Amino acid sequence: MSTTANPTIDLGAGHHDHAHDHDHDHHTLTGWRRWVYATNHKDIGTLYLWFSFAMFITGGLMALGIRAELFTPGLQFWQPEFFNQLTTLHGVIMVFGAIMPAFTGLANWMLPLMLGAPDMAFARMNNWSFWLLPPAALLLIISLFVPGGAAAGGWTLYPPLSLQFGMGMDLAIFAIHLLGISSIMGSINIITTILNMRAPGMTLMKMPMFAWTALITNYLLVAVAPVLAGAVTMLLTDRHFGTHFFKAVGGGDPVLFQHIFWFFGHPEVYIMALPAFGVVSQIIPTFARKPLFGYHSMVYATASIAILSFMVWAHHMFSVGMPATAQLFFMFMTMLIAVPTGVKVFNWIATMWQGSMSFETPMLFAVGFVCLFTVGGFSGLVLSIAPVDTQMHDTYYVVAHFHYVLVAGALFSLFGAVYYWLPKWTGNMYSERAGKFHFWWSMVWFNVTFFPMHFLGLAGMPRRIPDYPLQFTDFNAIASVGAFCFGLGQLFFLYNVIHTIRGGVGKAPANPWDSPTLEWEVPSPAPHHTWETPPDEALVKKGLAAQALE
Amino acid sequence: MTAATLALTQQRANRRLAIKLAVVAALMVGFAYGMVPFYNVFCEALGVDRARPELADTHAAAMRVEFDSNVAAGLPARLTALEPVTAGRAGGLIKAKFRLENLSDAPLGIRAVPSYAPERAGRFLQKLECFCFNALTLAPRETREVTVVLLVEADMPPELGAVTLSYMLYPLEENPHGEGKA
Numbered sequence A: 001m002s003t004t005a006n007p008t009i010d011l012g013a014g015h016h017d018h019a020h021d022h023d024h025d026h027h028t029l030t031g032w033r034r035w036v037y038a039t040n041h042k043d044i045g046t047l048y049l050w051f052s053f054a055m056f057i058t059g060g061l062m063a064l065g066i067r068a069e070l071f072t073p074g075l076q077f078w079q080p081e082f083f084n085q086l087t088t089l090h091g092v093i094m095v096f097g098a099i100m101p102a103f104t105g106l107a108n109w110m111l112p113l114m115l116g117a118p119d120m121a122f123a124r125m126n127n128w129s130f131w132l133l134p135p136a137a138l139l140l141i142i143s144l145f146v147p148g149g150a151a152a153g154g155w156t157l158y159p160p161l162s163l164q165f166g167m168g169m170d171l172a173i174f175a176i177h178l179l180g181i182s183s184i185m186g187s188i189n190i191i192t193t194i195l196n197m198r199a200p201g202m203t204l205m206k207m208p209m210f211a212w213t214a215l216i217t218n219y220l221l222v223a224v225a226p227v228l229a230g231a232v233t234m235l236l237t238d239r240h241f242g243t244h245f246f247k248a249v250g251g252g253d254p255v256l257f258q259h260i261f262w263f264f265g266h267p268e269v270y271i272m273a274l275p276a277f278g279v280v281s282q283i284i285p286t287f288a289r290k291p292l293f294g295y296h297s298m299v300y301a302t303a304s305i306a307i308l309s310f311m312v313w314a315h316h317m318f319s320v321g322m323p324a325t326a327q328l329f330f331m332f333m334t335m336l337i338a339v340p341t342g343v344k345v346f347n348w349i350a351t352m353w354q355g356s357m358s359f360e361t362p363m364l365f366a367v368g369f370v371c372l373f374t375v376g377g378f379s380g381l382v383l384s385i386a387p388v389d390t391q392m393h394d395t396y397y398v399v400a401h402f403h404y405v406l407v408a409g410a411l412f413s414l415f416g417a418v419y420y421w422l423p424k425w426t427g428n429m430y431s432e433r434a435g436k437f438h439f440w441w442s443m444v445w446f447n448v449t450f451f452p453m454h455f456l457g458l459a460g461m462p463r464r465i466p467d468y469p470l471q472f473t474d475f476n477a478i479a480s481v482g483a484f485c486f487g488l489g490q491l492f493f494l495y496n497v498i499h500t501i502r503g504g505v506g507k508a509p510a511n512p513w514d515s516p517t518l519e520w521e522v523p524s525p526a527p528h529h530t531w532e533t534p535p536d537e538a539l540v541k542k543g544l545a546a547q548a549l550e
Numbered sequence B: 001m002t003a004a005t006l007a008l009t010q011q012r013a014n015r016r017l018a019i020k021l022a023v024v025a026a027l028m029v030g031f032a033y034g035m036v037p038f039y040n041v042f043c044e045a046l047g048v049d050r051a052r053p054e055l056a057d058t059h060a061a062a063m064r065v066e067f068d069s070n071v072a073a074g075l076p077a078r079l080t081a082l083e084p085v086t087a088g089r090a091g092g093l094i095k096a097k098f099r100l101e102n103l104s105d106a107p108l109g110i111r112a113v114p115s116y117a118p119e120r121a122g123r124f125l126q127k128l129e130c131f132c133f134n135a136l137t138l139a140p141r142e143t144r145e146v147t148v149v150l151l152v153e154a155d156m157p158p159e160l161g162a163v164t165l166s167y168m169l170y171p172l173e174e175n176p177h178g179e180g181k182a
């Protein structure tokens, strides 16, 4: 059981710190020191989450820069060079700065609580993995202001363009190195915590799904983050040290970069999707008041998705001139990946089936996730057909596809997770009315923004262009209006969270959702130190029985 | 075990696992570099058209040559370009090999008729030696390697870029063009 009773854990800037905890290295740390020297998994989780929110706003402003330019044809605000820098930085920042750190932050905050561990396995390394992120973000922002501007070849950094840019590209490469090192350290920490530090009685096949998806995601990261690091290092040496990996002049081949990048890149999209699956698999059973349907098949489906994700990468390259046999192989493997994904969707639906459902904000986001992620999965299936993709590649159809899986998928699951666990984090309830408003607002404007992009893509509008022919005007105008409204709604989300931290709605009980997982057994707000002695087996078994796992 | 020794064994186990994972990460950097030679081997084995240094060199005009092969309807023969795409520089030579097969159990007389697309490229791509110069007789089930040697004329206009050289196999007796116009 939990031992300390520290009244509040400060989610804010740390200006009023109740550091009464009898902690070995913390009781002297107040103010900024608490955060800079943080080794506590909750503090680090909080840092990750705030960092990723800041990056979400930064990347979001860039997206609005893109949508403003595309509101009408012609060049209004930016020169094409700067427009391309916006699309590139938007992608890099959202993927590596917003979505990935948010999930690492969630894992940090929740895994020890859910598994009954006192902290993450490597507290000091944890500090390092976080504090590499702000310098990386800084490098990316600074790169906007160097001669030649930021990298502008898209988040995929394809040569030959990425060999031709100025030093903005070098800064992006260093930033990616830092982000990669941070990810690998974070992954090692998470895997070790899950494998070695579970409470007695919680075997692997009885862990919460969120822990399973975290485990598999972080194995993927250990495997592919180094591949990306290798790829950008090759770019760097091609640029400055005379190698010819991707330079045709010296016998290299730019297409090789695409193979290496997507060997990382496709698993990467699942690195952003699997933890979302995990979050939704916690939320849906809670609000359907039924155990997760098909727990075992969920685990196997997650593992098969992870394994298959190494064998589909060239579906991003159907138009580079691969032999037909290779196209067929990647096409069929890609279609195959939809099977375990479908298993998951059906399991979520079966969990809700005949449940006594209620629709608090976390559940709304989870159900919204299931609906919209499936739309993204279907457009993915369309794109997986090689002859179709030859038409659709690099059009707005692809942009629509990946925003359905990343915004309505990964991001919605994160919103759901925040509302779900905010009472545990802050000890306060959030405003249900405000949460519901945030959900419906996001739901509507998300679709207004991204659904028309399917039509634009089918009609042939290429992605990554600052200007377009007149016939695309209407759908672009609609998408731009949607984007600005969607963005506005996220400021409301920030207000919601701050209002909750301040206790504007009142105290939260220890287990507001009546959920059987272990994190709800500690008081709200979760004290600075929890599970210093592991939860006793009877408690663990009680929770597992309620999840039909015992 | 006391709590202290338990914590110690836990710490050791954690460290061992972390080291293993770090080794995996290091090996995966190696894997990324390993993809480079693998890619080259793979492309060569599959005859995949790769970016070519000859083509990237903007100083000497380069010409990319693609080979296409066809067989007249009903003719039991097969012609396969061993390297379907190649490239040469103005003033240089291109040597290409084809595999010619008789798929029937009888001797087969054939002639290969070349054509260029775009047609004007033919002027800048001279055949010094070609299996299409003469009629060929293949023994039953014979497989033979045949060659063509091309000279890219020095005055080849750089904007020409690429040309397709297509061969059509005809049976000897119904050769529609009479003598091959090499």
Ligand code: HEM
Binding pocket: A156, A269, A270, A272, A273, A315, A316, A334, A335, A337, A338, A341, A376, A377, A378, A379, A380, A381, A383, A384, A385, A389, A392, A393, A394, A398, A401, A402, A405, A406, A409, A410
């Ligand atoms: C049923 C599952 C899925 C299938 C069959 C699928 C298929 C595809 C295909 C074929 C493409 C290439 C389109 C092109 O560039 O022409 C693509 C692009 C993309 N997909 Fe998916 N996908 C699936 C799920 C996901 C998920 C879960 C995510 C992320 C959470 C995702 C993120 C992306 C991204 C980011 C791109 C665009 C990358 C870029 O070119 O910048 N996809 N998908």
Ligand SMILES: [Cu+2]
Binding pocket: A265, A266, A269, A312, A313, A315, A316
């Ligand atoms: Cu993919």
